[in-house]
Amino acid sequence: MRKEIISLLFLMPLSISLLAQWECPSRLGGSLRQIGESNFMWGVELTGGAGYISNSLIFNQMSLFGLNYSNARHTIYIEGGFKTWYEGDYDLRIKSSTIFPGLREAFYHHTNSLGSLTLGLQSLLSDDLYLVNERVLGLSHKKSFPCGLNINLFTGTVSKHFARNGTFCNLAYLYDILPYINQPLLGESLGQTNLAGLTVGYRPSAKDDEFSDDGLGVEKSRSLVNIETVGLVLYGEFGSWIKPPAVMGGVYANIEIGNGYGLKPELLYAAGGNAGLIYCAKFEKSSMWQNAHRTVFSAAYYGTFNADNGQSGSKNKNKSSNSFSNILAGTVLRFDTPDMPFYMLSVKHTIPKLKTHLKIQYVGQTKTNPNTELDMEIGKKFFNKLLINASYGYVNSPELLSNPNLFRLEMRFNF
Amino acid sequence: MKTKFLKSIIFAVIISATSIAILDSCEVLDEVLYAVNEPKCNGCKKCLSVCPQDAISMVDGKAVINKEECIGCGRCLSSCPEKAIYAIPVSE
Numbered sequence: 001m002r003k004e005i006i007s008l009l010f011l012m013p014l015s016i017s018l019l020a021q022w023e024c025p026s027r028l029g030g031s032l033r034q035i036g037e038s039n040f041m042w043g044v045e046l047t048g049g050a051g052y053i054s055n056s057l058i059f060n061q062m063s064l065f066g067l068n069y070s071n072a073r074h075t076i077y078i079e080g081g082f083k084t085w086y087e088g089d090y091d092l093r094i095k096s097s098t099i100f101p102g103l104r105e106a107f108y109h110h111t112n113s114l115g116s117l118t119l120g121l122q123s124l125l126s127d128d129l130y131l132v133n134e135r136v137l138g139l140s141h142k143k144s145f146p147c148g149l150n151i152n153l154f155t156g157t158v159s160k161h162f163a164r165n166g167t168f169c170n171l172a173y174l175y176d177i178l179p180y181i182n183q184p185l186l187g188e189s190l191g192q193t194n195l196a197g198l199t200v201g202y203r204p205s206a207k208d209d210e211f212s213d214d215g216l217g218v219e220k221s222r223s224l225v226n227i228e229t230v231g232l233v234l235y236g237e238f239g240s241w242i243k244p245p246a247v248m249g250g251v252y253a254n255i256e257i258g259n260g261y262g263l264k265p266e267l268l269y270a271a272g273g274n275a276g277l278i279y280c281a282k283f284e285k286s287s288m289w290q291n292a293h294r295t296v297f298s299a300a301y302y303g304t305f306n307a308d309n310g311q312s313g314s315k316n317k318n319k320s321s322n323s324f325s326n327i328l329a330g331t332v333l334r335f336d337t338p339d340m341p342f343y344m345l346s347v348k349h350t351i352p353k354l355k356t357h358l359k360i361q362y363v364g365q366t367k368t369n370p371n372t373e374l375d376m377e378i379g380k381k382f383f384n385k386l387l388i389n390a391s392y393g394y395v396n397s398p399e400l401l402s403n404p405n406l407f408r409l410e411m412r413f414n415f
Numbered sequence: 416m417k418t419k420f421l422k423s424i425i426f427a428v429i430i431s432a433t434s435i436a437i438l439d440s441c442e443v444l445d446e447v448l449y450a451v452n453e454p455k456c457n458g459c460k461k462c463l464s465v466c467p468q469d470a471i472s473m474v475d476g477k478a479v480i481n482k483e484e485c486i487g488c489g490r491c492l493s494s495c496p497e498k499a500i501y502a503i504p505v506s507e
Contacts, residue, residue, distance in 0.1 A: 096446070183461045
């Protein structure tokens, strides 16, 4: 049982980070089962989806397998499977389909007094709001100090075969309706597109936590605005496909405003191919109702200043921005760093008793003739094993002759 | 438990293979392939980034699509910033 808890404690953050975006929302990491009395755990997830957009009918299916070995300090986890998709365009009378295998995770994780180290193919999420949310073949090391300092060092290579926005994991091929989208560059072979970064975060409240239990049972008063974390970030992308290399540095913070309000601002300076400033912020309000319902409202903005540095007419269009943020705002449009400036508004309401959630999301660009999208989703879990999501999306784009509607039904079955 | 695990894997693989076979056989639609207008190609490699079949390679700084490998998904078409990729019917 203890082993199971240790494994789940490690794997749950992975699955939560996957659920944070609408792409790649696998639940496999959080639903593994122990094999007998051994240290091994396993799980299978079957995903099936049917969608309709712009007179195109789309089916996709994924079969994912996960196998985990863990003891007190060591974890080995492998996750992969098969993917199938079919698309029929009834206006153009054309179709395409394929089936292929892929690997999503294959890493070794070790924890000791020096910190935690993860080696191999892993989901990497940087401590800040913006920079990295990617699958990377490489290493990451995290170390927390009692004084409240957290250091996260990571480096690795990204390939289209396992990247979040790559060929195996994402659903982009299903909804590529905008002509000539600004696609981030993903290497075909290892070493062509790489990243490295360092975040140093400081929790001013760490010392308060340490001395909070004074034995008198008196709760210390907290100010209305509480800086949870403030940090520095240094980040770079390099490789034979990334010329010149991109280098970024900046500051980020995680601020609690009280009553469930939270704010995550970030400011970065980008050097290299496109010098300029990148600024973004996410505001979130979480409410727990008396009937145990939960509502989360969030608003985010991602903007740039002089990011193109007057080079928009230049021949070098390889590097429009950093490539591995995977913000992917909007089910169809999937706004990412090349699409900035844009904003995201969403409300998600969860009814635990019915195991149901409702979500409404609106994304749009803040430029002349912007692309915008409205998404709605309702999902319900059956028997803790089957999740069914129904979603609708409406895209408004000056680049299209008519505004398409997306209808999609998706099921995820874990066993 | 081991048998159950193996059965689950076999079951999932069979579902993957049969679902696409059924869909492919019941639709009366054409297949297309894609080609590169060489003078327009700027060699940015974005089409290589999105091709699920590894059907595109770089020759003398220009993208070239291998017709034997292409499945006609069209992702390269929408990723090309220079509009250098175009569709051709399979019959050609």
